[in-house]
Amino acid sequence: MRLDVVTIFPEYLEPLNVSLVGKARARGQLDVHVHDLRGWTYDRHHTVDDTPYGGGPGMVMKTEPWGEALDTVLADGYETGSHEPALIVPTPSGRPFTQELAVHLSERPWLIFTPARYEGIDRRVVDEYATRMPVHEVSIGDYVLAGGEAAVLVITEAVARLLPGVLGNADSHRDDSFAPGAMANLLEGPVYTKPPVWRGREIPEVLLSGHHARIARWRRDEALRRTTANRPDLIERCAPEAFDKKDREM
Numbered sequence: 001m002r003l004d005v006v007t008i009f010p011e012y013l014e015p016l017n018v019s020l021v022g023k024a025r026a027r028g029q030l031d032v033h034v035h036d037l038r039g040w041t042y043d044r045h046h047t048v049d050d051t052p053y054g055g056g057p058g059m060v061m062k063t064e065p066w067g068e069a070l071d072t073v074l075a076d077g078y079e080t081g082s083h084e085p086a087l088i089v090p091t092p093s094g095r096p097f098t099q100e101l102a103v104h105l106s107e108r109p110w111l112i113f114t115p116a117r118y119e120g121i122d123r124r125v126v127d128e129y130a131t132r133m134p135v136h137e138v139s140i141g142d143y144v145l146a147g148g149e150a151a152v153l154v155i156t157e158a159v160a161r162l163l164p165g166v167l168g169n170a171d172s173h174r175d176d177s178f179a180p181g182a183m184a185n186l187l188e189g190p191v192y193t194k195p196p197v198w199r200g201r202e203i204p205e206v207l208l209s210g211h212h213a214r215i216a217r218w219r220r221d222e223a224l225r226r227t228t229a230n231r232p233d234l235i236e237r238c239a240p241e242a243f244d245k246k247d248r249e250m
């Protein structure tokens with residue numbers, strides 16, 4: 001997979017050099033290109049924004065730098081064999097980013113991220129590139145950041161970990177809270193590891209029983225408890241077997 005990010009804060013994307021994404025890049029599973037939008041400005045102040053038509057607070061990111069940047073990125077990608085790009089626009093006014101969308105994006109060959117700053121990007125940029133590729137306007141939550149770069153890090157990590165061979169244990173993401181199956185849409189329950197006693201606190205006995213069906217049942221019940229407490233909205237989306245009374249390997 002090729003990833004391009006066009007941003008006025010390229011240093012914000014340094015985390016893409018470390019950890020899971022960094023290792024995927026080192027293994028050649030991800031080809032990441034970060035571009036400074038100001039490289040496509042020609043005035044002394046490297047201007048990327050201007051006042052909004054119609055008035056109102058803040059500034060809007062200008063069309064020309066984005067157009068030149070995206071045309072360059074597309075030309076470079078196509079020239080080096082990439083194909084079928086999708087544009088990912090992090091924005092508070094986008095559709096919610098979900099595990100389902102992460103899975104969809106992980107199956108694409110090329111993602112181009114356009115994190116905005118200020119009040120956002122002149123709408124004509126999305127309109128222009130939507131004629132050439134799928135555009136996903138994506139929100140990572142109901143809050144407003146100072147820009148979309150943090151959202152790029154979130155989306156990239158959620159997508160990269162789904163790429164074949166990126167996660168050590170091939171099954172790891174199968175147990176994700178939001179992956180299909182009996183535990184789908186359930187939040188993870190509590191987890192424990194050694195020492196067996198810590199500051200007088202012991203491990204739930206069932207986890208030491210070696211009785212796998214009971215352990216699976218306990219984990220399901222704890223996940224239901226946490227989901228009911230923290231995300232009641234997810235309960236209605238759970239698979240019926242999540243409420244299954246029978247003890248069986250889950």
Ligand SMILES: NCc1ccc(-c2ccccc2)nc1
Binds near residue numbers: 091116147148
């Ligand atoms: N849903 C998270 C999110 C994503 C992007 C932005 C944002 C803020 C300012 C300018 C451009 C994008 N804010 C929140």
